[in-house]
Amino acid sequence: MAWQYWTEAARQGGWREVPTPRANPDAGNELRITTTASAVSKGTESLVHTGRIPARVETLMRAPHQLGDFPFPVSYGYLGVGVVDEGPRDWIGARVFGLLPHHSHHIVTTEDVHLIPEGISDHRALLAGAVETGLNILWQQPPRFADRVAVIGAGMIGTATALLATRMPLDRLEIVETDPHRRTLLADLGLNAVAPDDASADCDVVIHTSGSQVGLARGLEITGDDGTLIEASWYGSDSPSVPLGADFHARRLSIIASQVGEVAAGHRARRTRAQRMSAALAALNDDRFDSLITGLSDWRDLPTVMDELSGKSGSDRSGLARSALCHVIDYTGAHAR
Known part of the structure; x- marks a missing residue:
């Protein structure tokens, strides 16, 4: 049976x-x-x-x-x-x-x-599924040479994405995580993990994976002027409040949705899902x-x-x-x- x-x-x-x-x-x-x-x-x-x-x-x-x-x-x-x-x-x-x-x-x-x-x-x-998702996130809005990047939320997706991002020539990569025990795990992996209050500002790209309204708000706070927040969390039937008041418009921030069901738009014409998965397994x-x-x-x-x-x-x-x-x-x- x-x-x-x-x-x-x-x-x-x-x-x-x-x-x-x-x-x-x-x-x-x-x-x-x-x-x-x-x-x-x-x-x-x-x-x-x-x-x-x-x-x-x-x-x-x-x-x-x-x-x-x-x-x-x-x-x-x-x-x-x-x-x-x-x-x-x-x-x-x-x-x-x-x-x-x-x-x-x-x-x-x-x-x-x-x-x-x-x-x-x-x-x-x-x-492989988490790494494929992380790869798709990084394809969604690829960080550039010497960019300052933050990943908010060190769950399976956030940590996998951060490990992939360590292979890129970034000026700064921080993983923002509330749990001190998980921050210790991240440090053991050679990652720079910080509490939300200690996160550096003026990021070029912020990747949000915490699935929390508080994490999303903090992500927008540390995104630099003209910067981009990639929203990779999925909230199901919940409807988080997104802080679009204050200086959101004045700082010309962008929020981009990322979802692994389709290859990211920047690569969709040149990569199949099977090729993306093969890249994830190799990673x-x-x-x-x-x-x-x-x-x-x-x-x-x-x-x-x-x-x-x-x-x-x-x-x-x-x-x-x-x-x-x-x-x-x-x-x-x-x-x-």
């Missing part, structure tokens, strides 16, 4: 047992993936778990291999790695990453998955990314993990909602039957 994780109602998720799928040997490019690990994308998946996907964007927010429809029941997720065990001979045994939900097995095509480069572990490969050849993996749970514990990551009252005894970056789900025991 095989297993699929479904959100049945708000804050109610569980595993469904289903027949083990088989690849069609006559399809030519069809593969069966046996999952080794998946990861929870805390921000978006918490909104799915709590039923806060706005009706008007339900179509836009569908994951590539999602089952069911928003709000419920829905089988969601887009960070999965596994091994090909059925399909064309030259694919058998290949380790692959895909935008796949939390299932023990998947039937996909060769176009749906990406080979994991040698030297990159399955768990690190789960960060993971950096041991610092392992520090973004902050937790590991058995697949059977995913319902509890989702409760904790979404901050369900009384369930967050471990502080998971506050501390998690990339939380990995291990499927070792899911294939024992």
